[in-house]
Amino acid sequence: MTTTEPIAGGDVAGGAPESAVGIPVPAGVAPDHADVSPGPASEGAASPVTTASPATAESPATASSAAEARGAEPRAAKAPVRSARRRAREFAMQGLYQWLVSREDAGAIEAHLRESPGFDRCDRAHFRELLHGALGAVDELHAAIAPHLDRRVDELSPVEHA
Numbered sequence: 001m002t003t004t005e006p007i008a009g010g011d012v013a014g015g016a017p018e019s020a021v022g023i024p025v026p027a028g029v030a031p032d033h034a035d036v037s038p039g040p041a042s043e044g045a046a047s048p049v050t051t052a053s054p055a056t057a058e059s060p061a062t063a064s065s066a067a068e069a070r071g072a073e074p075r076a077a078k079a080p081v082r083s084a085r086r087r088a089r090e091f092a093m094q095g096l097y098q099w100l101v102s103r104e105d106a107g108a109i110e111a112h113l114r115e116s117p118g119f120d121r122c123d124r125a126h127f128r129e130l131l132h133g134a135l136g137a138v139d140e141l142h143a144a145i146a147p148h149l150d151r152r153v154d155e156l157s158p159v160e161h162a
Helices: 060-069 084-102 106-114 124-136 138-148
Strands: none
Touching (some): 084 106, 084 124
16 A cells, blocks of 8 residues: 655655645656646635735835825825923933933033933923932932842943943
8 A cells, every 4th residue: 555645855655756735746757846736725715925916016115206206295204203201211311321421410411411302392300300310319229220130230331221
């Protein structure tokens, strides 16, 4: 009795190679995978790979080129809206990084960050509370963070530390 289970190398037990759809190919005939039609199980089923006609499918680059060809301005990607409190947290983080690198006075750091683009849209009270609060409680923050680190606090990079 001959079995049709695939074995190593893609051959069917008994020596005959197997076609792409799992049908044994007679000896002396090379399997041609390009001409194999789908079996009855896949007839009428939707193909997993679909392509649209070039007239209807446009990549983002093609779409913007098409818009420019019509004389329309290409659409700019919208940045996510940042809340005033989120901006305050971002600026406070920048201030902590600056303090770690330069050890400047908190007032000088705050003055420098106030000149940064976008600072006028942040929650200034929240920024001051975060920056001055973190700088005023450095030792307590180090003590709270240290047990969760894989190395000493002074071995952290300024980015990790901030």
